[in-house]
Amino acid sequence: FITSPLYKGISILQEVVIRRLFTGLLVFSLCVLTWGAFADEVLPKPTKLVVSTWGFNLDLIRKNIAEPFKEKYGIEIVYDLGNNAARLARLVANKDNPVVDVVHFTRAYAYRAIQEGLLQPYNPNNIPSLAEIYEWARDPLGGHYAVGYAVQHLALAYRPDKITPPVTSWKDFWRDDVAGYITLPDMNTTYGPSILIMCARAWGGSEEDLEPGWEKLAELMPRLTTIYRRSSEAITLFQQEEVWLAPIPSFAWGRLTAAAEATGFPVEQVIPAEGLVGELSVVAVVKGTPNAYWAEKYIDFILSHEVQTAEALDLVDSPVNMYVELPPEIGAKLTYGEEIIDALIFFDQAFIAQHLDEWIARWNEIRTQ
Structure with missing residues (x-):
């Protein structure tokens, strides 16, 4: 490299600086490659992900979420079902040894779960679909503790x-x-x-x-x-x-x-x-789960255009993904359309x-x- 005609006449000091610069870049590149391998090692793919949610429309949810999620990632979704109060109580009981990876709540119960120290902030870098949803759904409780996935x-x-x-x-x-x-x-x-x-x-x-x-x-x-x-x-x-x-x-x-x-x-x-x-139905990562990365992948998945469209067409949930387009006869039955979305008020x-x-x-x- 230093013998290139472009570098004739440079001083010894300059040569030393250039060599150190390239050595540093080489070390940095090796670190990045090593970290990538290390990340794969410390983030093993689980065979299942436990999702706490309500029991409504479960057949449709399996069709639109659980089955395609398993097809994409090879991870089975196992559901922990019940109303908000019962599921919150179970999270409290298992706080020191959580058996649930990701939880669906209303905003009110998610807020209680935060106060109880049951949820952990999500990593936005692992949820690229956040860019596709309405701003008021991205962090409705603050602190990156929950994401609104249905309105x-x-x-x-x-x-x-x-x-x-x-x-x-x-x-x-x-x-x-x-x-x-x-x-x-x-x-x-x-x-x-x-x-x-x-x-x-x-x-x-x-x-x-x-x-x-x-x-x-x-x-x-x-x-x-x-x-x-x-x-x-x-x-x-x-x-x-x-x-x-x-x-x-x-x-x-x-x-x-x-x-x-x-x-x-x-x-x-x-x-x-x-x-x-x-009002929003929200989803969050349970504090202490060893599968936080995959819980975030699950959140990203249910915010995706494909899943949000499927859930809306089946009248399971109204979409928060801004790019979902629905037939008028379907949209009329949901929280959907510019007039309704612009009129929404979310209280603290x-x-x-x-x-x-x-x-x-x-x-x-x-x-x-």
Whole structure:
């Protein structure tokens, strides 16, 4: 190299510098190659990955996720099933020796899991599909502890044959013509706290000033048909014509429209003037798993365009991948489309968790007045 005509006349010092530079580059290259081999050695591929999730639509989830994941990586997905509370309790019980690799939760339970020290931050470099999802889904709880992989919303459903003029706002719950034909979710449910915040926003308050919401909810309580804990209860009330107006989560919209068609009554979904309450199903790596890398590969896989499209077409979940395109008849049944996505509002889960016990107590107090 030094004998090249380009380097004739250089000083001995310059020659030494050049030789050291190339020696350094050679060592660096060898280190990179060695680290690659070492990484493969310390990240062995497990035969299975234990995924904690709900039991809904499991056949479709196996078809869209478990089977193609095994085909791609040679790793079997084994499911740990149950509701949020039961699965969180199992994570706590096995905290010192985790048996689950990756967990699906609502934001509220994921936040509790973080507080319990049950989750570990994910490595964004191992999840390239993050670049394809909406920004609000990439790190919804902060600290890179969880990723939103499915989005839902809380819309207002009403009977247009019973209510005129049309419903356009949360304020319409206080109209005299709907009194006795309305219902709300209980405070101790996924969307209960959001009801309080949206009522406050509708009547001049905010997330920081909830008193207008509390005052109006106390006024509204005697006008309610009942308070529901499950969306299936609200759907039954619509079928029995006991309810004409209610907040309905998007995952239940398909069941409501099916019930409406079967029973023969019209129902419409409204984006209220105050916006749509948004919610996320999130996925996270369990702290202490020896398979963290593969848990991140699983997260990357379920965020991919192919899986997000498959899940949406089967009406399992609404996509967070920005590049998923759906037929109109499918998109209409999901949290999908520019109008709905632009209307979404996500409330601070840490703030809600901090005040929830206080809110539940006050809610129960005004219910019994």
